[in-house]
């Protein structure tokens with residue numbers, strides 16, 4: 001069994017998404033991944049709040065690179081995320097999507113600054129019936 005994997009995935013701890021995330025990741029050619037779950041997904045990479053959380057996420061990325069040869073990081077924020085106050089935080093889905101686009105852009109910049117050699121991919125997870133869509137943002 002190979003001891004390398006395709007990506008490091010940072011996603012929210014929300015139980016509704018863990019099992020459903022693997023199928024859409026496969027469609028992105030990510031068949032194996034280290035999974036780090038924190039409330040809000042990339043929230044504390046984007047924010048200046050709780051720098052210790054950000055540092056711990058960076059530490060996990062470092063470990064994933066060292067142990068599993070990871071060259072790609074996937075940052076996943078999701079629809080109706082309680083860490084951001086849930087759907088009621090935004091007046092509509094478009095506003096929510098735009099907000100997360102900004103969050104993920106900021107988070108991506110932080111990861112890229114810390115790890116210039118890594119490819120960083122950002123997606124927004126949205127339920128579609130029983131399945132989950134990962135929209136590139």
Ligand SMILES: [Zn+2]
Pocket residue numbers: 012013014039040041078080081082083
């Ligand atoms: Zn969440």
